[in-house]
Amino acid sequence: MAKTTAINPEEQIAREYADRLILAQLSELQNVVKLSEIADRLSKEGLGLAEVRSLLASNPNKFAYNERRWMPAARLEGAGRPFAEQIRLIVDRFGGPMPLSLVVNELSITQPEANEEQAIRVITNSSQIGLTDGKRLFLKSWVFAASDEPEATAFELHGLNADDVDALSKKLAGTDFRNEKSIRAALEKAAPVSTKLFGAVAFRALNPQDAHAFLEYDWKKFNEILFSTDGFVYSPDGILYPADQTKKWLSTAIKVADKLAPSVEIEDAAPIEVKTGDVDKMVKKIVAAEGSVTATKLLEEFYEITPTVKTFPDDMAGLMEALKARKEVLWVGGDRFNKPGVVPEIVDTIKDFFNFEQTDVKDEEGEFVDAELNDDGLSSTLRKLLNHPLAMDVNDEDISTVPKQLPESIRCVLKSTHRELGTFPLCQIPLGWVPNEPKHQEIILQDRDGRELQVWANMEDRLLFGFIDWFYEQPVESGAVFSLTSTPKANVFEFAWLDQTDPVVFITSQRMEELRELQGRSEGLSTFDVVREVMSHWPKGADFLTLLWEVNVVRRVSRRLVASLLSSYACFYQRSGSPVWHYDAKKVEQGFDKTKRKFVLKR
Secondary structure: OEOOOOOOHHHHHHHHHHHHHHHHHHHHHOOEOOHHHHHHHHHHHOOOHHHHHHHHHOOOOOEEEEOOEEEEHHHHHOOOOOHHHHHHHHHHHHOOOEEHHHHHHHHHHHOOOOOHHHHHHHHHHOOOEEEOOOOEEEEHHHOOOOOOOOHHHHHHHOOOOHHHHHHHHHHOOOOOOOOHHHHHHHHHHHOOEEHHHHHHHHHHHHOOOOOOOOOOOOHHHHHHHHOOOOOEEEOOOOEEEEOOHHHHHHHHHHHHHHHHHHHEOOOOOOOOOOOHHHHHHHHHHHHHOOOOEEHHHHHHHHHOOOOOOOOHHHHHHHHHHHHHOOOOOEEOOOOEEEOOOOOOHHHHOHHHHHOOOOOOOEOOOOOEOOOOEOHHHOOHHHHHHOOOOOOOEOOEOOOOOOOOOOOOEEEEEOOHHHHHHOEEEHHHOOOOOOOOOOOEEEEEEEOOOOOEEEEEEEOOOOEEEOOHHHHOOOOOOEOEEEEEEEOOOOOEEEEEEEEEEOOOOOEOHHHHHHHHHHHHOOOOOOHHHHHHHHHOOOOOOEOHHHHHHHHHHHOOOOHHHHHHHHHHEOOEEOOOOOOOEEEOHHHHHHOEOHHHHHHEOOO
16 A cells, blocks of 8 residues: 655654554444544544555554455454454554453454453463553563563563663662552653563562562563553553653654655545535634644545545645635635634734844044945955845845755754744745745744644745744754754644754853843944944954844844945954954054945945
8 A cells, every 4th residue: 555665763653653543443433434534533633634544554564454444454364363362463563551442342343252251351361461450451572571580581581681670770769569659659750661671670679589589570460550550651662651752752653644645555536626515614614713724634524635645736726726715714825724814913013123223423524434335345255145044134135046956954043133022034944945925824833842833924024923932942042053844734844953053143141141231332332333342352353144143132233234344444354264354443543444435325
């Protein structure tokens, strides 16, 4: 059903957890004709029809397609095997503690006489399967199952290192491994922890290496307690994690499913006809929803069409056209629709905070001290730097062309003003990453912990708004770096803080305080004076971008003005071959370079 697509170990754990949720639904429903039944049940977990279909079609070890129905692969593989082996196989493929009721459901399909009482009797007598008080089955292969073996032998049989057991034993010293509350406290201290390693520590405490000692460790009894402990979840790699880890797994599993989807082969189908009655229902759904609704989701729910279906592009185009024509809903970019009036008013006014401060200070000759030059008057190095993405900002950018090939991931640098306002300029994002239309667009960001953030784009103002909650988690005020990575979903990007700061935009906390002090006394000062004070902090010279953004902490000025001041006053200079700028206070009296007057732009 699918071609092979490589995924890393972390992604494998996440997708197998999602597979477990799907298996639970397959076992509960027993016979699934429409995959939307499973998708509806798992919608609260974030798994839609497209993700369910992709995961089902890409793991033949867990799922089988037989007689036009999806089912657990263990159902077919276990047919004809002994009762106990069928149970073991079902639980093994499930990949974690499995409710007895689901196991009985599976057994009853091939053995109608199967019931819970019979299953419990078999499990009780099994040397391979355990059952918790909450009636969840687990396997001996998942846990530390030694009895009277010497420690060294027991550890080796379970693939454990004695040093690891020693370290965890010290950490959990004093734990009563016969007491449920004590075990829970130990788990809270140790998790995430291997069930085998945790069991080895319990084995050491309960089975002293003394020929006359009473051996109390029983793998079934101990792990009945272990797997009954609420707040923890067993992962396919044999680790018990705090339960909140599942949110991250699901977020990752959805990304994995999206990555696998293009390789899933689905039979040909004719393009759908989008009927007015269906569109009416979709419009009602969009208007009633708390957030935006995607056309992709509507295609899934109404027609069971996902991106893996070959006619999907034509189907999507037809539905988008029909929805855009309806005044009751608002297109908010990509394939997203929402209610009219949902765009925050500030999205249209936030640009005003980025207006430049222009001074009227004049020199002895009656000329403006803060004069901008045209390109011919600028230093050649500065002329090039004006086009650097980090030099540009809102109200101050030259829009480039769409690159021939858009990058999958981009590096973004946060500046202090944007951190304070929770905004980000589109000048740092390649043209084409976000389509030009419509004017207001909803962008969804997803981080590595499974969180989502709604951001609004004003494409005319070239500004994103709504980052403030995530930006204030970052202590660096200027120069913090994050990445945005494209996903298969329109206007959905992965967000990740990078463990680095930008070398030219980064400003330390102490320096920020100094600049704010200068800001407090900057009224009446020319920007020329501000640049001089900023540069006096850099006796060994500073990069143009560093100076630009330090000056912008003090007052909002354009890149051209800062470049013009550096190019036209004798006290600022560059040494041959050096990228940094220097300040010579002794040359302040020489003032403005009169040869630059012909390049001054008229106000």
